[in-house]
Each structure stands twice: as C-alpha cells, then as structure tokens.
Amino acid sequence: MAAFPSSCPPSPRRVDARRNRETILRVADEVFAESAEFASLDEVARRAGLGRATVYRHFPDRHALGVAIADRHVAAIRAAVRCCLDGELPLRDLLRAILSAQVTRRPLVRLFQEMPPGEQLRHVGVLTRELEPAFHQSQARGELRPDLVIADLELVFEMIEGAMATGPYTRDRVASTQRLVVAVVDGLFAPAGHRGAVEDPSAPHQG
Template sequence: MSGRHPDSEPSTAPRRAREPRADARRNRERVLRTARRLFATEGLGVSLDEIARRAGVGPGTVHRHFPSKEALYLAVAIDMLEGLTAEAEALAATGDPEAVFALLARMVAAGAENVAVKSALAAAEFDLRTAAPDVAADLTRHVADLLGRARAAGTVREDVTVDEVMALVAGAFAAIRHAGAESSRERSARMAHLILDGLRPR
C-alpha cells in the first residue's frame, strides 16, 4: 500500500483536464479559419475531411466539433460576427468620428467574403439573429454607438438610424453578389463605398 497522501498531487488532474480543452479550443479555431478561407475561395462543396486535412487536424476532430455542414456554416458565420465585434471595440477606442465608416466597410467586406455561407444558412432557414442573438446584438450596439458619435461630429446624416444602416449593409451584400463581385475585393469595396456614401450629410 502506498504511503502517498490522496491530496499530495492536487494540481495534476485539473491541469490534465484543462490542457485537452485548450487544445480542443485551438483545433476548433484552426478548423474555423480554414473552413472560412476554403468556403470563400473554393465554394461550399469542399468536404469536412478536406477541411480537416487543410487545417492539419484529424477528420474526427472536425466531425466532433461540427457534426454537419450546416453546423460548420453557422459556426463560421458566428465567428465572423465575433471578429467584427472585436474590430468595432478597437475602432471605438480610437475616438475617430469616421470609425463608423471603417466598421461598416469591414462588415460589407466580411459579408461579401462569406456570402455563400450566409446563403446556405438562409436556405437551411437559419437566422443568425435567432441562432446567436447576443453576438448579433453586441455588433448592432457597437454600430449604434459609433453612428451616434459620427452624428454628433457631423460626419453622417442627422436622420439616419441604426436599423437603416444595418439594412444598407445587408443590401450591399445582395448588390455585390448581383454584380458577381464577391471574389474581387476592389470591386466589392467600390460598391460598398458607393452605398455607404449615402450616409454622409449633403
């Protein structure tokens, strides 16, 4: 019988339990980044196994985190919203009254890059505002805050509302897709500029 006290190694088990979770989180993030890139450049037909191969993880890792293509589409879209929210927070910290235009342009660019994913979610009757209400609400709140700052500085029209701005962003996605400009950052950026220019005071 060992003389080791049962509490003599209190930190070993918790550390072992934490490490796989950290590894799993990193693997999930790697899969999401890879999937987002491949969906944008190669379309939605890329398989989960191919995404696993490109991400440098085993197929089981992808299937464990994302049991279906739809689950992966949704995770990619939510990850995009979280990234935009982080960018909004960074822009807010600059105090720049023009920051709202930078954020909206980034939102349009991100949406254009992920238009196929958004279309797939719509076809599957997934609504991001319902599936990830907190993330969507956070991003809208940041847009509203930056819009209010810009309005106070006179860099946007007095009468524009955050709901109208969000509708314009959604419309920009449709316009870019209609023009077949999803794969051209220059063309999609130009279209975004034309649309967002309507927010400026005349």
C-alpha cells in the same frame, strides 16, 4: 490543511481540443474566403491537417461550422467596435470591411440564407446591436448622417446582397459590388452641407 485551488488548470486534452477547434475555424474561414461554394468538412479537415473524426467531433455538420464561424466574426466585430469607440478605428472603415466580407464570403452568406427566417433575423439583430454604440457615437461627432437610424444598416446589407444575387459569382461581379460598397458607405458619411434636398417634380418652379 492545504486549501484546494479555486479552479483547476485545463487538462492537456482540453487544451488540445480548444486548439483544434480554433484551427478548424481559422482554416474553414480561409477556405470559404477563397471559394464561391461551401467546402466540405472533409476538405476543411485535410487543409487543417486534422483527422476527419476530429472535425466532425467539433462540428457535426456544415451548419454547425457555419454558425461557429459567424459567431467568430461577431466577436471580431465586437472588438473592432471597441476600437471605434476609443478613436482607433473609423466606423466607415469597419462598415466597409463588414460589407466586403459579405461580398467575398459567399458560402457563409448562402448558409445564412438556408436558416429559418427567424434565425436570420436574430443574427442580423445581433450584428446591428454590436454596431449601435459606434453608430451613435459617430453621429454625435457629426461624422455619420444625422438622419439615419441603426435599422437602416439592415437595408444596406440587403442592398449589397441584392447586387450579388442578380448574377453569377464572377470576378467582375465581385469588383463591381465592391465599388458599390465604397459608394454606399461614403454616402452614409456624406457631409450635411453637401446633401441637397430631393426636388418634388410636382412642385411649381420659381421663375
């Protein structure tokens, strides 16, 4: 008597559905990187070369699509962290890439801001937990400032968001905030010997 296989190969329909879903996510992410506004699902369908019904079958609304893209980014960050742990990617470069995406992918950031506060905190917590192993390894190697804690990264995200939120989305605003990203990340990795203590103005001066 022939044994049944432990698992059956996916049907062509399931393979097509998986391929369509990946195509939608890839195209939507590209569209969001090109625009300051959240593109409609109809526009994503047009750019992906798929029918409107196909897109809505996978993602019934823009929030569902935005969350799926955010999860896709987290998966990419998880893979990048493994590269950091293997010594193939500096944590400094990874942090710059994450913060640069925060500057340029404004539709996703705005969608994130529309979520309930608890959901926002959950997503930020997921991101910091993914970065934590590389964070501690970089500190152990003497690359990252030893006085930092992982929660400080959340303050860095808020700082960059504040820089983008104080004015209209323009090319100059993006360029200036990208310069801030480089300066802030470099500050996190400043050598200990180059960090002077902050002088207390009320302390007496030695003559």
